[in-house]
Amino acid sequence: MSDNRQQRIDTLKEAARRKSAEKTQAAEAAIRRLIKSGEQVTFQAVQREAGVSQNFLYKNPELRARIEHRRATHRPAPRPIPEQGDSNIVAALTGEVARLKKRHHQEVTELRKALEEAHGENLALRRELERRGGR
Template sequence: MTDSRERRITALTEAAKAKSENKTRDADQAIRRLVKRGEPITFQAVQREASVSHAFLYNHPELRKRIEHLRGARRKATTDQRADTDDTLVITLTRQLAELKKQHRRQLQALRDALERAHGENLDLRRELARRGIQPSPNVASIATTS
């Protein structure tokens, strides 16, 4: 009976070892797929992708170290990328604001020029009316009297 028991123990040990190797391979492939898709590498994401338990990942030193390393690298890259994005956004908005200010100044100057021409034309018309001896209607306000 000892031989039979030894064979069963050996068979169970080999089956457990094969199962562990398969799960390790599945977890490794899951990590590769997550990296390839650009998804965050976390214990939960690997666990879902590989259909393995959290305990398996935490108790497997190589997988745990790899996941923690990739998770940390992703956080650092995200933080650096956010800082670059913020700087770029500030620069872009500053340029847009400067351009809008220039455009506003040009429009304001064009309006001032048009108003000056209108005042000149109004003055010419009032002089022409005075030369002809026509009094302006009392319902018409003069800029000279309202200012």
């Protein structure tokens, strides 16, 4: 391999490493901001906040573990229910139910996306195994 070609390869590898490090830093900062603001830390929220792809977050073992841990342990503070009568209680509970439904929908959507990605990775690995003469 020529020195010039190896130099280009090394330059590209270094650029990819820097880009990955920058994305990792952006994701870590996003996680800290979400925690500080009291928002739930999810793949979708970190992706939106950091401007990185969910695929990047899922493929980075440290970020993935951190997000999954935060998502599993996050418990929003209960909202106080006003004591001013039945209509206020009903309104507060209705709002809480709507919030929980929205959160549930977001989590199901994230899980479906993660499952789709896992199925895709599984299929790619099976194809690679078959290509290499496995099975």
